[in-house]
Amino acid sequence: MMFHVTSSRNRASIEKYGLDWRRMGAAPGIAGSPVPEQEGCFLAPDEWTADYFVAMNNTGGPVDVWAVDEVDPADLLTSGEGYDYFPGIIPPTRLRLVRADIPPAEN
Known part of the structure; x- marks a missing residue:
């Protein structure tokens, strides 16, 4: 098992389409990029x-794991x-939300 960290704003899209880098747009990436980096x-x-990526959170809001x-x-x-x-799409049947709405770290 592996893990993916993303803005909670992407949850509905992930539940419907899985992890698909072409659908990025609801929120910036964890590093703050507005477009896919790969x-x-x-x-x-x-x-x-x-947890390292959760701490990096530059999405402007809470994240899911x-x-x-x-x-x-x-x-x-x-x-x-x-x-x-992973250079492809991961279908929703292979995903499970394990942590939801983790707030950004306070600086």
Whole structure:
């Protein structure tokens, strides 16, 4: 199992379409980018790494953490910044919301 962290504003789209980088637009990415940084979905290999992305939250609002099933680590690519992503769409049947509406960290 892997994890994906995203704005809570994306929840309805994820529940309907899964993780699809082409549908980005309801909220900026975790790093604050208004457009996809890669043609794929960033995944964290464990909860510790997911928490790192939760703390990074630059979405301007709360985030959700999704568990992602059936991902072969060999299918992941690594971005220039060193983060792993799946170069495709992950259907909603392989996703489970595990943490919802985590508020941004206070600075």
